[in-house]
Amino acid sequence: MKTEKKIVTVGVDARPLSYSTSGVSRVISRILLHFPDKKKYRFILYSNRPCHSDFSNIVQMANIEWREGKGFFARYGGTWFNISLPMEIKKNPIDIFWGSQQVLPPFLSASVPAVLTYYDLVLFFFPEAMRFLARMQQQIFQKYSVMRSKRILSISTRTMLDMIEKFHYPAKQAKVSLLGYEFTGKKNKNIQRISAGKKKSHKLPSGGTYILSVSTMEPRKNYGTLLEAYKNYLILDKKPLNLVIAGRRGWENHEFFQNLDGMIEEGSVITFENADDFLIEELYKNCAFFTMPALYEGFGLPLLEALCHGKYAIASDIDPFHEIGGNAIEYVKPLDIKGWTGALLSASERLRSKKLKLKGFNKSEWSWDRTAKIHYEAFEELSD
Numbered sequence: 001m002k003t004e005k006k007i008v009t010v011g012v013d014a015r016p017l018s019y020s021t022s023g024v025s026r027v028i029s030r031i032l033l034h035f036p037d038k039k040k041y042r043f044i045l046y047s048n049r050p051c052h053s054d055f056s057n058i059v060q061m062a063n064i065e066w067r068e069g070k071g072f073f074a075r076y077g078g079t080w081f082n083i084s085l086p087m088e089i090k091k092n093p094i095d096i097f098w099g100s101q102q103v104l105p106p107f108l109s110a111s112v113p114a115v116l117t118y119y120d121l122v123l124f125f126f127p128e129a130m131r132f133l134a135r136m137q138q139q140i141f142q143k144y145s146v147m148r149s150k151r152i153l154s155i156s157t158r159t160m161l162d163m164i165e166k167f168h169y170p171a172k173q174a175k176v177s178l179l180g181y182e183f184t185g186k187k188n189k190n191i192q193r194i195s196a197g198k199k200k201s202h203k204l205p206s207g208g209t210y211i212l213s214v215s216t217m218e219p220r221k222n223y224g225t226l227l228e229a230y231k232n233y234l235i236l237d238k239k240p241l242n243l244v245i246a247g248r249r250g251w252e253n254h255e256f257f258q259n260l261d262g263m264i265e266e267g268s269v270i271t272f273e274n275a276d277d278f279l280i281e282e283l284y285k286n287c288a289f290f291t292m293p294a295l296y297e298g299f300g301l302p303l304l305e306a307l308c309h310g311k312y313a314i315a316s317d318i319d320p321f322h323e324i325g326g327n328a329i330e331y332v333k334p335l336d337i338k339g340w341t342g343a344l345l346s347a348s349e350r351l352r353s354k355k356l357k358l359k360g361f362n363k364s365e366w367s368w369d370r371t372a373k374i375h376y377e378a379f380e381e382l383s384d
Contacts, residue, residue: 007042008383011094011112013101014045014066015077017055021277022216022248023301027117027155027179027371028100029058034180034372038063041379044094048073048080054276078137082106096382098375103137104145113382115375116149117177120298121162122220129220129295131251143167151378153177155299158319177375178323179301180368181308183281204282205270208351210242211344212287212311214280214302215294217260218250222293222316222334227259227269229340234268236341237348241288242268246275284309289347289356292316295334300324308363312356314343328361 016025032043041063045051048069051059059066067088073080086107089097097108099116108114122129123138130138146152146167152174154160160176163169211230215221223245234240249257263269272279284290290306290313297320304324306313315321317331325331330347332339350356 005040006383008040008096008379009042009044009094010096010098010379011089012043012045012098013081013103014047014051015049015081016101017045017051017058018047018049019052020248020274021054021280024101024119025052025055026277026301029055030180030182030368031372031375032058032061032064034368036369036373036376041376043098046085046088048075048077048084078133082137082141096379098379099145099149102145103141104148106141106144108148113150114145114148115151115153115378115382116145117375118146118152118154118159118163118298120155120159120296121166122296122298124166126220126296129218149173150382151175153374153378155179156320156323158323159298175374175378177371178366179299179304180371181304181363181366182368183308204279204286205242205244207286208288210244210270210287211289211291211347212244212246212283212306213291213293214246214275214283214305215292216247216250217245217252217256219252220295220297221247222295223252223260224256225335225337225340226291226293227256227263228337229344230269231263232337232341233344233348237345239348239352240268241348241351242270244270244272244283244287246272246280246283248273280305284311287311288351289313291340291344292321293332293334293340294318297321303329304366307358307361308366310358310363312347312358314340314347326360328358 016022044065044067046067050068051066058064069080069084073084082105086105090109097112097114099114102116102118104114123142127135146169154163154176157176160174164171164174217223230243284306290311292303292315294316300321303315303321313329315329316334330343332343347356
């Protein structure tokens, strides 16, 4: 007699899917899309807000249910997550909780095992780079979330080692789950193509005429250094390229945005602040080369995506970027304005002489299937 396969219900912190595409929302959505056993696993996506249209393809999947918070607390994501969500889970039990943003609800039932996807230790290394409320939540619940989790999947080796050292977390329960890449420019039933025209005041620049950087504009991303180096580059290069920044305005200081707006007015810098997946793909595809000047990252997904498009890259000299780029890219100390200026000039000169090539990078090694499989294996270990 054939025994029926037990359905495992996984609750997911899906708040990032209530907003337009970001690094974390991309991770969650890709893992769900590439999850290897969709018949055995059912995912309940919890958020205090409706699902954003960027991810409507996710909630249409047969093994996905979107559950939106109601009532007064739903107006505030943190309050809803900490108070309302545990009550919802107690009323409608689940088998596993997936802390997709490296935090868990504080009153999560002790009977529900948790898997944490762990991104970085910004709270400890760069606390000033976090929004006040996010920093407070992390400070209060970070240690609890780590020690409460049965499995922790870190997005780079450096992040895993730092997490284990910081919290004395059992190494046997920790694993690296590197992120992946997939080309979304082709028609793909798993990826919804959305208009690139959201609040956009610029046309797409011509191919090969611009330097690209992709990420939210906030202090840890170190755009201030890049802009200073780019100003020097504009003076020194006879045929300078534009600088394109794709990313939302975050919590940078007033002086930075004044500087940025002045360069936008002059026409040397172009920003796309609400770029969806399709627009970002186009920007990667057509850029001359890529830059990522971050002070600190748990991984560096935009760097991986640029390399997978075959683009030459200049990146900060930090461990996670070496895990991605190896010897294929150029590294500069994050705060070395002179070094960044020289790197921009050198790359532009080699571009003009047709000698700017990406060598020694194998994009076939980077797959969301691998990331999803590691999460699947963690869920399997806890569902036995």
